[in-house]
Amino acid sequence: MKRILVLSTGGTIEMLKTGRGLNLDHHANIDTGSIQTIQDTEITVRKYLSLPSPHITPEIMADISNELRDLEISKEFDGVVVTHGTDTLEETAFMADIHLEGSLPVVFTAAMRSSSELGVDGPRNIRSAVRVACTETENLGVTIVLNDEIHAAGRVTKTCTSNVSSFDSPGYGPLGFVDDDRVIYHRLPIWRLNLPPGPLVLEKRVGLVRTAAGFGHDVIDFLTETGYRGIVVEAFGRGNVHPETADAIQRALDTGVLVVITSRCHEGRVLGVYSYPGGGMDLLDRGALSAGDMAGNKIRLLLMATIGAGLEKEQIRRMLSSL
Numbered sequence: 119m120k121r122i123l124v125l126s127t128g129g130t131i132e133m134l135k136t137g138r139g140l141n142l143d144h145h146a147n148i149d150t151g152s153i154q155t156i157q158d159t160e161i162t163v164r165k166y167l168s169l170p171s172p173h174i175t176p177e178i179m180a181d182i183s184n185e186l187r188d189l190e191i192s193k194e195f196d197g198v199v200v201t202h203g204t205d206t207l208e209e210t211a212f213m214a215d216i217h218l219e220g221s222l223p224v225v226f227t228a229a230m231r232s233s234s235e236l237g238v239d240g241p242r243n244i245r246s247a248v249r250v251a252c253t254e255t256e257n258l259g260v261t262i263v264l265n266d267e268i269h270a271a272g273r274v275t276k277t278c279t280s281n282v283s284s285f286d287s288p289g290y291g292p293l294g295f296v297d298d299d300r301v302i303y304h305r306l307p308i309w310r311l312n313l314p315p316g317p318l319v320l321e322k323r324v325g326l327v328r329t330a331a332g333f334g335h336d337v338i339d340f341l342t343e344t345g346y347r348g349i350v351v352e353a354f355g356r357g358n359v360h361p362e363t364a365d366a367i368q369r370a371l372d373t374g375v376l377v378v379i380t381s382r383c384h385e386g387r388v389l390g391v392y393s394y395p396g397g398g399m400d401l402l403d404r405g406a407l408s409a410g411d412m413a414g415n416k417i418r419l420l421l422m423a424t425i426g427a428g429l430e431k432e433q434i435r436r437m438l439s440s441l
């Protein structure tokens with residue numbers, strides 16, 4: 119008998135349509151009808167919080183991650199399914215992934231459609247997530263299950279505002295699938311980023327700046343001047359920026375701000391290939407760190423947690439060097 123906990127946190131999966139659109143005022147409880155039929159499983163449903171996921175801050179993500187860590191230590195359950203809004207699901211799942219040891223299967227799921235809509239996907243997604251939580255192999259890390267696909271927390275992103283097949287891992291694809299008869303894995307992640315053990319402490323002042331043609335330096339200067347301790351820059355292509363942005367990065371570095379370069383591209387690594395002013399090689403030579411092929415929103419959370427844990431720049435560089 120597998121003991122599975124379903125921890126609900128809000129999102130469209132719990133919303134009902136009122137006269138003024140979707141919200142949590144008229145609340146739909148997690149629909150467990152689809153999971154009662156899974157054999158040899160004891161399901162416990164616990165409401166942890168009830169928020170639309172754009173309202174979930176990094177601090178709340180840390181609370182959820184700490185709660186999951188407590189469950190991992192207690193061994194009270196054989197697996198946990200977290201229901202969450204889709205908008206920031208990838209961020210909460212990633213924070214849990216870098217915080218957890220990995221011995222407890224933790225599966226995030228959600229719905230793109232509320233139960234007021236035709237073709238509702240929530241009940242099926244919950245059932246698939248419970249099945250994954252029951253069968254997940256150890257050390258897979260936190261996974262996300264929607265639309266019958268299993269994705270790794272470190273790679274998954276919401277790609278479409280509306281489609282039920284919104285979640286994808288660009289450049290990598292799903293780890294596997296949930297079919298009618300069983301759960302099938304096609305690939306396993308061979309590594310994942312891990313924080314040092316201990317409770318999550320976040321440095322709030324870590325920003326994310328997405329560059330656009332002729333834009334970026336003002337925001338970087340603003341963050342530096344207002345005391346930010348870390349800035350993640352979503353640069354162009356291989357990790358390149360305009361010379362004015364490079365100068366702003368230099369000013370940030372001179373003030374002791376940690377600057378990490380990611381790319382606006384959906385796939386591929388940052389690499390010091392271009393030596394022109396603002397090129398990736400130039401930025402790394404100046405002392406910025408490369409985040410490889412990781413997404414900016416996830417690296418920002420990693421930076422919040424590593425700076426919060428008191429890690430030095432060299433330790434963070436070593437952690438990112440595997441990317």
Ligand code: ASP
Pocket residue numbers: 128129130131169170171172202203204205206228229230231
């Ligand atoms: N806006 C909703 C949320 O993230 C979307 C969803 O749950 O699918 O809470």
